[in-house]
Amino acid sequence: MTRALMISMAVLGTLALGACGEKPQSAGTAPKNDTKAWDGSATVFAAEGYKAGDKAAWEQQLRQRAQSQNDYMRAPAKPQ
Amino acid sequence: MARMKFICDSERCIECNGCVTACKAEHDVPWGVNRRRVVTLNDGVPGEKSISVACMHCSDAPCMSVCPVDCFYRTDEGVVLHDKDVCIGCGYCSYACPFGAPQFPTNGTFGLRGKMDKCTFCAGGPEANGSQAEYEKYGRNRLSEGKLPACAEMCSTKALLGGDGDVVADIFRNRVLVRGKGSEVWGWGTAYGKPANGASTQTKTEPNKS
Numbered sequence: 001m002t003r004a005l006m007i008s009m010a011v012l013g014t015l016a017l018g019a020c021g022e023k024p025q026s027a028g029t030a031p032k033n034d035t036k037a038w039d040g041s042a043t044v045f046a047a048e049g050y051k052a053g054d055k056a057a058w059e060q061q062l063r064q065r066a067q068s069q070n071d072y073m074r075a076p077a078k079p080q
Numbered sequence: 081m082a083r084m085k086f087i088c089d090s091e092r093c094i095e096c097n098g099c100v101t102a103c104k105a106e107h108d109v110p111w112g113v114n115r116r117r118v119v120t121l122n123d124g125v126p127g128e129k130s131i132s133v134a135c136m137h138c139s140d141a142p143c144m145s146v147c148p149v150d151c152f153y154r155t156d157e158g159v160v161l162h163d164k165d166v167c168i169g170c171g172y173c174s175y176a177c178p179f180g181a182p183q184f185p186t187n188g189t190f191g192l193r194g195k196m197d198k199c200t201f202c203a204g205g206p207e208a209n210g211s212q213a214e215y216e217k218y219g220r221n222r223l224s225e226g227k228l229p230a231c232a233e234m235c236s237t238k239a240l241l242g243g244d245g246d247v248v249a250d251i252f253r254n255r256v257l258v259r260g261k262g263s264e265v266w267g268w269g270t271a272y273g274k275p276a277n278g279a280s281t282q283t284k285t286e287p288n289k290s
Contacts, residue, residue, distance in 0.1 A: 041210030
């Protein structure tokens with residue numbers, strides 16, 4: 001009886017410890033490194049007034065361009 | 081520079097679908113895939129509201145959290161992009177996204193499902209800026225050309241604003257002050273954490289509402 005118990009304990013212990021040897025299952029994938037937007041584009045459609053690689057100029061260009069969405073810049077609001 | 085953000089002004093959107101068309105044309109988006117779409121609430125009822133919805137490039141993007149292969153990344157400008165060479169098309173991101181942004185090209189009802197496609201804020205993908213490979217996978221990279229997303233720039237009523245978060249929030253706030261209503265920005269709180277720069281998600285805080 002004790003012998004059977006000891007054998008079963010040993011088998012269970014081996015099985016339980018077996019999990020410790022499991023290999024990590026993460027995919028280990030990662031996206032490629034992206035080029036910075038201010039580094040410019042290979043196309044010929046780049047907006048004028050900003051030089052590729054100049055981060056400050058690129059940011060200024062985008063801020064200025066965003067103001068084209070502000071229609072109060074084109075036509076002031078009617079006075080209240 | 082602040083983060084890139086979208087704001088859709090439901091007081092101005094006229095459901096013309098110009099943004100959807102601009103996006104489809106600019107990026108050669110295939111049939112069945114809509115990176116941007118216009119949603120109308122209470123359609124046909126007086127006072128109906130429409131908003132243009134796409135990827136909001138969330139501050140804490142749920143798609144990034146659930147992706148089992150980590151194909152997402154965030155650029156320095158806060159644009160959430162993904163690498164189609166890593167994506168396995170599992171669709172977890174589409175369940176996690178509160179805006180329904182991730183799209184999957186299919187060939188028929190029981191056909192194959194392709195890799196995920198979504199709005200890139202016109203910033204392309206990890207391939208070289210403006211390259212053919214980038215265009216074929218993600219469409220045009222307007223940001224690297226010093227331009228803003230085509231949908232926002234093409235919007236005829238300027239309901240859809242896109243660009244530097246501080247700039248577009250200022251434009252929107254000025255608008256709300258001038259017209260005295262319509263301060264709610266749908267999706268802003270969900271995407272960017274909390275209302276900021278005068279943009280509120282609650283109707284009760286509208287200034288001078290008559």
